[in-house]
Amino acid sequence: MENILNYIEINELISTSGQPSVEQFKQIADNDFEVVINLALHNASNAIENEDKIVTDLNMAYFHIPVDFENPKASDVKLFLNTLQALGSNKVWVHCALNYRVSAFMYIYHKYVLKTPFDDIDISLFEQWSPDVTWQEIIKISYDEIKNA
Template sequence: MDFRISNFLPVSEMIATSGQPEENDFGDIAEQGYQAVVNLAMSSSEGALPNEGDIVTSLGMGYVHIPVPFDRPTPQHFELFAAVMAHYQNRPVWLHCALNMRVSAFVYLYNRIYRALPDSDAGPLLAAIWRPDSTWRALIEEILSSHGLTLR
């Protein structure tokens, strides 16, 4: 299915990422077999749906909201994200935030650290969405370093 959600990017058969879906998009996401939705946007992010968790769970999918302040992301936010990804391992999961910027950075880190992908494989997925600003680049470097890895 061709999703018309902003910054939609299929990462693998088990992971899709995007910007904020609209309310009616979640039915399509469920129909495509996704079993969970993980939201990294703030409740105050542009386009955020105040009842998103209710919408998603009413469709039979799991829902996890990890609000990550765009200007103050922390390694703890990423570690929580990684734990959620481990929980949903081997199940199709849809990851989103406001514009797919938070998500693409966390998926990049997840792919490098937990899936052991080289930067040559993980990097293009991040670059397809954005080039992280200094705040996010510093976070990425800090987290990679803590796992004995480097950024490019």
């Protein structure tokens, strides 16, 4: 799994990455993942055509929550959090183009859902990607703003 772009294991049920290849989706399925959530736009530079079919043909469920990298919204965060929580104990792989959108959303998930202490959250990708003002606002979003989105 470590060969997948910007791979991060969150816990035993959730892992994240940048865009996996077709072969890597097979590896993900072989590692008992049941669900794939894609936060990238369908026209991202490294998007895979028919990703939904590829994933579902591997017997995994597929959710596409397209988040505009230039204009992420509180409603995107709300849909992501609700989707992830609804999946309960399913083993979930979350990806976007480079794992930047996902890292920001997972930070929010850690903060409000898992209530993970800050020092225990893997923010290593923030060293590689410096979130601009728009993403900083999303990362700092309050739980009330998410609920009311």
